[in-house]
Amino acid sequence: MTNEEARKDRRRLLGGLAVGTVAGLVGAAAGAAVAHDANAVPPPRIEGPKRFKGKVVLITGGTSGIGRASVIAFADEGAKVVFCGRRRPLGAEVEALVRSRGGDAAYVWADVRQDASIKALVAEVKRRHGRLDVAFNNAGVSVGRPLHETSVADYENVMDTNVRGVFLCLREQIPLMLDQGSGVILITSSVQSVATRPGSAAYSASKRGLLGLMQVAALEYGARGIRVNALCPETVDTPMVRDLGGAADLPDPAWAIAAKAWGRQNVPGLERMATADEMARAALWLSSDEMSYLNGSAVLVDGGMTSAL
Numbered sequence: 001m002t003n004e005e006a007r008k009d010r011r012r013l014l015g016g017l018a019v020g021t022v023a024g025l026v027g028a029a030a031g032a033a034v035a036h037d038a039n040a041v042p043p044p045r046i047e048g049p050k051r052f053k054g055k056v057v058l059i060t061g062g063t064s065g066i067g068r069a070s071v072i073a074f075a076d077e078g079a080k081v082v083f084c085g086r087r088r089p090l091g092a093e094v095e096a097l098v099r100s101r102g103g104d105a106a107y108v109w110a111d112v113r114q115d116a117s118i119k120a121l122v123a124e125v126k127r128r129h130g131r132l133d134v135a136f137n138n139a140g141v142s143v144g145r146p147l148h149e150t151s152v153a154d155y156e157n158v159m160d161t162n163v164r165g166v167f168l169c170l171r172e173q174i175p176l177m178l179d180q181g182s183g184v185i186l187i188t189s190s191v192q193s194v195a196t197r198p199g200s201a202a203y204s205a206s207k208r209g210l211l212g213l214m215q216v217a218a219l220e221y222g223a224r225g226i227r228v229n230a231l232c233p234e235t236v237d238t239p240m241v242r243d244l245g246g247a248a249d250l251p252d253p254a255w256a257i258a259a260k261a262w263g264r265q266n267v268p269g270l271e272r273m274a275t276a277d278e279m280a281r282a283a284l285w286l287s288s289d290e291m292s293y294l295n296g297s298a299v300l301v302d303g304g305m306t307s308a309l
């Protein structure tokens, strides 16, 4: 690869995950035996102290990727988890997986773009458990196109899901936490809130917008016992990234090789994508009582990517 080609490759992120490179790797990957569907392999059980024993945790976007790994991780640490997403079969699957590990998780259908849906979701948390200790507002979508090729419908869907969806969640979650005088809210933003890339206009705008929401909420409710922060991951190996890379139909072994190559080229520092489980562990840590002074922070978990700016 020439320097110019390498430079172009580095400029692609979620909006064009080196599709050519990925396609070229299919042949090279033929016969490889590594299973690599990010949603297929449950993460290893977290042993040790149960930091969330008895705590009630709500996670949006728990049917896939980071949210799915987080449902499993919080339940492993003793939490009573309620999670949402729109794909009912995946919700049932995650619920069953958690139960098979001895955990407590309940799937509730909700679309974060709909006010009535979020009201019903938070009301269901209150009906079941009477309180809400941690809200992980994680559901999100992306679109990978140059700005002038991004349709208004795609732009609105990204903003409605990623920003309006979190706003609707905060509006319902905060009164519950104010009543009990405590709570932790974590929002999934992105490294793109700091360092963006071509092909992600709507996504980048949404993830930056989230930091505004997060900071205002942190100021308004910090002194009343509610901490509000954002998790900002660099590329995580999830179905979202695989779809954006045009690699949804690739055999798993080919994706494993493509993902590895992409990480080497695009993530200065660790030179690999993160796993969903690594982000789940970051979410656990940021939401835990150990982080009692963390408020209004956008925490980069980016493998070193932004250090290269």
Ligand SMILES: NC(=O)c1ccc[n+]([C@@H]2O[C@H](COP(=O)([O-])OP(=O)(O)OC[C@H]3O[C@@H](n4cnc5c(N)ncnc54)[C@H](OP(=O)(O)O)[C@@H]3O)[C@@H](O)[C@H]2O)c1
Pocket: 060, 061, 062, 063, 064, 065, 066, 067, 068, 084, 085, 086, 087, 088, 090, 110, 111, 112, 113, 138, 139, 140, 141, 142, 161, 188, 189, 190, 191, 232, 233, 234, 235, 236, 237, 238, 239, 240, 241
């Ligand atoms: N993967 C990355 O590289 C990366 C990097 C930085 C930040 N993030 C952020 O991390 C979060 C999770 O992404 P992921 O990578 O784990 O992607 P993913 O595997 O595609 O998961 C996205 C989750 O969001 C849910 N969701 C989307 N639209 C929804 C809606 N309208 N209502 C309810 N749930 C909805 C999906 O559930 P249903 O489809 O079942 O509704 C799914 O559970 C997103 O906010 C994303 O922007 C990801």
